[in-house]
Amino acid sequence: MALIWSKMSTGLPIDIYSGMKGQNYLSFCRLDIDIHKNIPHVHVHEKRDNNDKWNGAEIQVTIEGNWTTYRSKIIQYMRQMAVITPYAQFLFRYVSATVDKNVTIRFARRTDVMPPVPIETNYHPSAVDLLLIKRLIAETSKQNLIQFLQHEFVNISKSHADRLIGEMGPDFTPKMAVKSLSSQQIVRIHQLFRQAKFDDPSGDCLSPAGEYNLRLGIIKELHPDMVATYEGSPHVFEGHPFIVEAGISLGGKDVKQGINVFRFANRIPLLFEQGADVITRTAMKRINWNSYKINQTQDKIGVFVSIVSTKIPFKGTGKEYIGDDITEIATSVKAAIQQCCVQLKSKIVRKQQARERQERKRNLTKYIPDASRAIYEVLKDIVQLRSPKKPRYGDVYEEILDRVSSREITETTLREKLAQHVEQVDIEMALEYATQSGITQEARETTYIRALEGVQNFYDFHSPVCVIRLFQ
Structure with missing residues (x-):
């Protein structure tokens, strides 16, 4: 798309640099495209010195447009690209007639983890139309019909192909030449593909960004307070996996209050015609945010949904939104958002409980001076009124009164003991909650971070849930 826009707006070619690890040269290619024939025109293709041992791929594109009108959309597009592809670095330059209006924006790379490479696959029988079947017949190297069905489509075994040919009618045989099929026979094959049941295609031919990259991208660009991600299993719509x-x-910079929807199709941001999109409608109307302890109007909510498929069912000529009338996609989008909400709910509950513990501890600590003073005054009054010859209290209490009388117990002593008790109660409550959440007091796995040198001196720092060992 970038190459097409460059060709249509400026007519300038694009420059591509690529290099492999360990190579002492770079591959440089300058090319443009014949829009009508959809074929590339290579102007320069050569090797260049790589003294810095740089590796990766770099594409430079020059596009002309109305910067004043679409500035916000361009920056928004680049930022969303940085979210969905944190393994890439983007450098955007706007060159103005006046130097002071030049703009340079860099979106840094956060990871080297790339999405899985998709596996090439054949067409699914239920996903082909009549024209595609005719093209496959014209291009196939197979001689007979049964070989054509087996090797040009997925999920058709030899036995399955035999059954299909038997259902096509008496005019079809397994050994008949596929090139000799008439138009009526091809129509019959297409009809049978629509009627028959086939196993769903696998998702190996897709290349989703992955939870890891999506989470990194969101954290890198938005710096949210909380984030949750989820990747669904492959599903099928009209023979196409998705x-x-x-x-x-939740939270983050440059995020408005309420629901902010970010849509992607095959890792490409969708900026326009958002209201009719299945992602927007699902997030706005089909999710009960309050049940997940999320305030739909007050919280800063970012909803990121990426749909990856061999065929994105766009609506409209602009291909800027996915219709809300496809049940399979709408159901999968809702389920994915709900899975993220479930994760966030547990985090929100933990955060609220931690806040309540801190508030309770703060309140108790606030009253410690007054409580210790009152207790000490009561104890002093009892000491003054008691008769040493006629003990009225038990041995334990008499011992306490004796210690008060000898000033072993003072107001300061009581204040320190109460503070220790409040701290101990807070630790015990934290341990109890951690145990209920599945975190045991015992270490699940012993993990060491060793110093670079071979020094074995270390210190252990104990906390309620773990032990941190620091080597000198």
């Missing part, structure tokens, strides 16, 4: 990835963030 995967829905979702991420929900």
Whole structure:
């Protein structure tokens, strides 16, 4: 798309640099495209010195447009690209007639983890139309019909192909030449593909960003207070597999109050015609945010949904939104968002409980001076009124009164003991909650971070849930 826009707006070619690890040269290619024939025109293709041992791929594109009108959309597009592809670095330059109006924006790379490479696959029988079947017949190297069905489509075994040919009618045989099929026979094959049941295609031919990259991208660009991500299993719509990835963030910079929807199709941001999109409608109307302890109007909610498929069912000529009338996609989008909300709910509950513990501890600590003073005054009054010859209290209490009389117990002593008790209660409550959440007091796994030198001196720092060992 960038190459097409560059060709249409400026007519300038694009420059591509690529290099492999360990190579002492770079591959440089300058090319443009014939829009009508959809073929590339290579102007320069050469090797260049790589003294810095740089590796990766770099694409430079020059595009002309109305910067004043679409500045916000361009920056928004680049930022969303940085979210969905944190393994790439983007450098955007706007060159103005006046130097002081030049703009340079850099979106840094956060990780080297790339999405899985998709595996090439054949067409699914239920996903082909009549024209595609005719093209496959014209291009196939197979001689007979049964070989054509087996090797040009997925999920058709030899026995399955035999059954299909038997259902096509008496005019079809397994050994008949596929090139000799008439138009009526091809129509019959297409009809049978629509009627028959086939196993769903696998998702190996798709390349989703992945939960790891999506989470990194959201954290890198938005810096949210909380984030949750989820990648669904492959599903099928009209023979085309698709995967829905979702991420929900709370808080962060440059995020408005309420629901902020970020849509992606095959890792490409969708900026326009948002209102009719299945992602927007699902996030706005089909999710009960309050049940997940999220305030739909007050919280800063970021909803990131990426749909990856061999065929994105766009609506409209602009291909800027996915219709809300496809049940399979709408159901998968809702399920992915709900999975993220479930994760966030547990985090929100833990945060609220921690806040309540801190508030309770703060309140108790606030009253410690007054409580210790009152207790000490009562104890002093009892000491003055008691008769040493006729003990009225038990041995333990008499011992306490004796210690008060000898000033072993003072107001300061009581204040320190109460503070220790409040701290101990706070630790015990934290341990109890951690145990209920599945975190035991015993270490699940012993993990050491060793110093670079071979020094074995270390210190252990104990906390309620772990032990940190620092080597000198």
